[in-house]
Amino acid sequence: MEPLVEVEGLTKRFPIHRGLLQRTVGHVHAVEDVTFSIRRGETLGLVGESGCGKSTTARLILKLLEATEGTIRFEGRDITRLSAREMRPLRRELQMVFQDPYSSLNPRQTVGQIVGTPFAIHGIEGSTRSKVQDLMERVGLNPEHYNRYPHEFSGGQRQRIGVARALALSPKLIVCDEPVSALDVSIQAQILNLLLSLQHDFALTYLFISHDLGVVRHVSDRIAVMYLGRIVEIGDAGDVYGVPKHPYTAALLSAVPTGEAGGEMKRERIILSGDVPSPVDPPPGCAFHPRCPKARLVTGSPDEVPENCRTEIPPLRNSGGRQQAACWYPLRPDDELQRVVSHEPRGS
Amino acid sequence: MPDGEVLLDVSGLSVRFPTSDGVVNAVDDLSFQVRRGETFGIVGESGSGKSVTNLALLGLLNRRAANIEGTALFKGRDLLTMPPGELRRIRGKEIAMIFQDPFACLHPMYRVGDQLVEAIRAHERVPRRQAAERAIEVLAAVGIPKPRERFRDYPHQYSGGMRQRAMIAMALLLNPDVLIADEPTTALDVTVQAQILELIDRVKKEFDIAVVLITHDLGVVAEVAQTVMVMYAGRAMEQGPRQQVFGKPLHPYTWGLLESIPHVDQKVSRLVPIEGAPPSLIFVPPGCPFHPRCPHRFGPCDQKRPEFRDRGGGHAEACHLSADEKRTLWAERQERFTRAAV
Ligand SMILES: Nc1ncnc2c1ncn2[C@@H]1O[C@H](COP(=O)(O)OP(=O)(O)O)[C@@H](O)[C@H]1O
Ligand SMILES: Nc1ncnc2c1ncn2[C@@H]1O[C@H](COP(=O)(O)OP(=O)(O)O)[C@@H](O)[C@H]1O
Ligand SMILES: [Mg+2]
Ligand SMILES: [Mg+2]
Numbered sequence: 001m002e003p004l005v006e007v008e009g010l011t012k013r014f015p016i017h018r019g020l021l022q023r024t025v026g027h028v029h030a031v032e033d034v035t036f037s038i039r040r041g042e043t044l045g046l047v048g049e050s051g052c053g054k055s056t057t058a059r060l061i062l063k064l065l066e067a068t069e070g071t072i073r074f075e076g077r078d079i080t081r082l083s084a085r086e087m088r089p090l091r092r093e094l095q096m097v098f099q100d101p102y103s104s105l106n107p108r109q110t111v112g113q114i115v116g117t118p119f120a121i122h123g124i125e126g127s128t129r130s131k132v133q134d135l136m137e138r139v140g141l142n143p144e145h146y147n148r149y150p151h152e153f154s155g156g157q158r159q160r161i162g163v164a165r166a167l168a169l170s171p172k173l174i175v176c177d178e179p180v181s182a183l184d185v186s187i188q189a190q191i192l193n194l195l196l197s198l199q200h201d202f203a204l205t206y207l208f209i210s211h212d213l214g215v216v217r218h219v220s221d222r223i224a225v226m227y228l229g230r231i232v233e234i235g236d237a238g239d240v241y242g243v244p245k246h247p248y249t250a251a252l253l254s255a256v257p258t259g260e261a262g263g264e265m266k267r268e269r270i271i272l273s274g275d276v277p278s279p280v281d282p283p284p285g286c287a288f289h290p291r292c293p294k295a296r297l298v299t300g301s302p303d304e305v306p307e308n309c310r311t312e313i314p315p316l317r318n319s320g321g322r323q324q325a326a327c328w329y330p331l332r333p334d335d336e337l338q339r340v341v342s343h344e345p346r347g348s
Numbered sequence: 349m350p351d352g353e354v355l356l357d358v359s360g361l362s363v364r365f366p367t368s369d370g371v372v373n374a375v376d377d378l379s380f381q382v383r384r385g386e387t388f389g390i391v392g393e394s395g396s397g398k399s400v401t402n403l404a405l406l407g408l409l410n411r412r413a414a415n416i417e418g419t420a421l422f423k424g425r426d427l428l429t430m431p432p433g434e435l436r437r438i439r440g441k442e443i444a445m446i447f448q449d450p451f452a453c454l455h456p457m458y459r460v461g462d463q464l465v466e467a468i469r470a471h472e473r474v475p476r477r478q479a480a481e482r483a484i485e486v487l488a489a490v491g492i493p494k495p496r497e498r499f500r501d502y503p504h505q506y507s508g509g510m511r512q513r514a515m516i517a518m519a520l521l522l523n524p525d526v527l528i529a530d531e532p533t534t535a536l537d538v539t540v541q542a543q544i545l546e547l548i549d550r551v552k553k554e555f556d557i558a559v560v561l562i563t564h565d566l567g568v569v570a571e572v573a574q575t576v577m578v579m580y581a582g583r584a585m586e587q588g589p590r591q592q593v594f595g596k597p598l599h600p601y602t603w604g605l606l607e608s609i610p611h612v613d614q615k616v617s618r619l620v621p622i623e624g625a626p627p628s629l630i631f632v633p634p635g636c637p638f639h640p641r642c643p644h645r646f647g648p649c650d651q652k653r654p655e656f657r658d659r660g661g662g663h664a665e666a667c668h669l670s671a672d673e674k675r676t677l678w679a680e681r682q683e684r685f686t687r688a689a690v
Contacts, residue, residue, distance in 0.1 A: 049537035154625045184393035184564065189608035189621035196618075211537065218610035218619065241612060255542035256612050257571035271546060272539045275507040 045220030235323020389573030
């Protein structure tokens with residue numbers, strides 16, 4: 001079956017303007033040459049640290065931003081250059097749930113109005129009220145609270161409102177951009193379970209974005225890891241997390257505090273040096289090479305990396321596992337770095 | 349059990365804010381000790397009273413707005429009743445603090461180096477030059493590369509992780525005994541968080557101090573703390589050595605927290621959320637504040653406040669269930685949880 005969404009070579013560069021004449025003096029390389037597809041009914045997780053281009057990718061797919069290069073296909077149809085008007089019938093198929101359940105809901109509208117707006121915009125016939133109340137019930141809100149305002153709800157309930165709004169017109173794809181990041185853990189689990197059960201009931205497809213690696217693992221069938229605008233690894237969730245091939249994926253996973261260190265910080269982990277470089281002037285070759293522990297193992301020197309890492313951008317390709325990674329020297333099963341992150345299942 | 353000298357000895361700490369809506373019971377009868385050489389982790393969801401606890405200890409709550417009870421002995425002297433002048437000498441010098449936002453400590457308009465030098469000279473009479481040398485040393489100790497050059501930078505010229513390091517440097521300048529860190533890594537990405545947690549752990553050892561680490565992130569406390577206190581609705585639900593609290597948790601709230609967190613290294617088919625939402629601190633439920641959300645509540649839970657008791661080995665908790673009942677329940681829950689793992 002054809003994938004629901006296919007993006008190819010997707011690129012977004014934001015111009016940086018300076019001076020009175022607003023001359024363009026450079027670009028933020030927010031998303032660079034991103035290619036992936038999302039199958040019907042699956043959840044593709046997108047992880048990476050802040051600024052790596054996750055939200056920009058989401059906005060490009062939803063056509064809230066114009067791509068600099070590349071193509072976006074929805075159900076086989078190229079939608080990259082569709083105008084706002086041409087997009088309109090497609091809007092009901094593509095929806096979004098935002099991170100902040102506080103600022104993404106209009107404080108002056110009642111729940112009924114917020115969830116009912118899509119029906120009005122798309123001129124849907126029939127009683128909006130009963131449709132909205134059904135939705136409210138389905139996402140775990142009391143339908144009698146139809147006339148309440150967002151501030152009368154807790155953070156978790158507000159996120160349910162956001163989910164109901166996205167669900168209103170039975171979309172095919174829902175992009176969830178950090179949907180639980182602002183919530184406390186006990187509430188977070190409620191929303192994650194809700195999203196999973198809705199997916200099951202309505203055959204939804206999700207693009208699920210989060211900086212929380214555990215959350216992404218929990219909801220995703222496949223996972224893409226981004227670094228400085230590019231996908232560095234993509235594949236089935238179990239493969240990417242269980243036997244990562246890209247050194248960045250391995251470093252990211254090993255940085256997650258799990259308590260295995262026993263309060264002594266003794267756990268082996270890959271501590272990356274320095275910070276993520278600026279996307280205005282990303283490093284040449286592999287963007288991760290200035291921080292890459294594997295490249296240094298290859299040369300055997302802490303100050304040296306192989307020439308191709310510095311000069312050639314590695315393509316995303318099969319790298320010895322079932323997933324794809326963009327690395328000239330992908331981790332091997334006997335790799336020291338992989339040993340650090342390969343997990344025995346818990347509780348056994 | 350950590351065996352360093354007791355630096356902080358808090359007993360019966362309560363903080364109430366009278367407001368026009370009613371009295372906010374932000375912190376209710378906390379007792380704990382923090383020893384030299386240990387990291388004491390305070391964990392709880394937002395609004396559970398972690399920051400208010402911290403502010404009370406540092407004398408940073410407005411006495412007219414807050415009603416504070418209990419004692420908080422620092423090396424034998426009560427922080428809650430000492431004169432403001434004495435407290436000011438202790439705060440920043442013997443008890444240092446860092447926060448989530450480095451700009452709470454670093455003024456954006458002044459060079460990092462100048463701020464460090466001023467911080468030293470506010471507490472000690474030393475020549476500028478000497479203070480500058482010490483500041484550079486501490487910048488190097490917290491892992492700022494090229495500290496002599498970065499000394500002259502403004503905070504905005506530092507990356508997020510470096511600002512956090514600079515704030516830690518500021519805290520360490522005057523050789524404190526206690527470092528209180530309130531959500532120090534919450535705004536950071538996970539790889540930078542790992543760097544900062546490792547740094548805090550290293551300075552704890554090198555400077556031989558006690559660290560009080562406040563966070564909403566169970567993974568973080570499980571990773572770095574030796575002693576843990578789990579807070580809910582302003583109260584301590586469970587407290588004890590890390591291995592006990594995470595390995596043999598006793599309180600249903602702790603169970604709920606542990607089961608609602610997705611892990612990177614284990615896929616479960618379904619998370620087990622805690623139903624409902626935390627209560628208002630103005631209308632705290634009677635009895636055990638967790639009872640409306642607790643799947644194991646019974647007779648006394650909505651009537652009688654459970655006593656916070658040591659169940660052996662410094663592992664204390666407040667729950668009406670008997671030790672036997674808990675053992676069975678937790679074993680059952682774990683079995684269900686593991687069976688859900690795929
Ligand atoms: N409208 C914009 N103009 C300029 N730069 C932008 C804009 N939106 C995002 N960026 C930059 O693009 C990069 C990627 O941002 P984003 O997609 O928001 O990352 P993430 O969601 O992974 O945190 C960042 O460096 C960000 O500052
Ligand atoms: N000055 C104040 N006046 C009234 N209520 C306050 C004040 N400061 C904090 N609170 C309340 O005390 C409770 C505990 O807050 P806090 O300690 O900040 O929680 P957290 O565990 O998230 O750090 C919250 O309900 C908060 O709204
Ligand atoms: Mg984002
Ligand atoms: Mg706080």
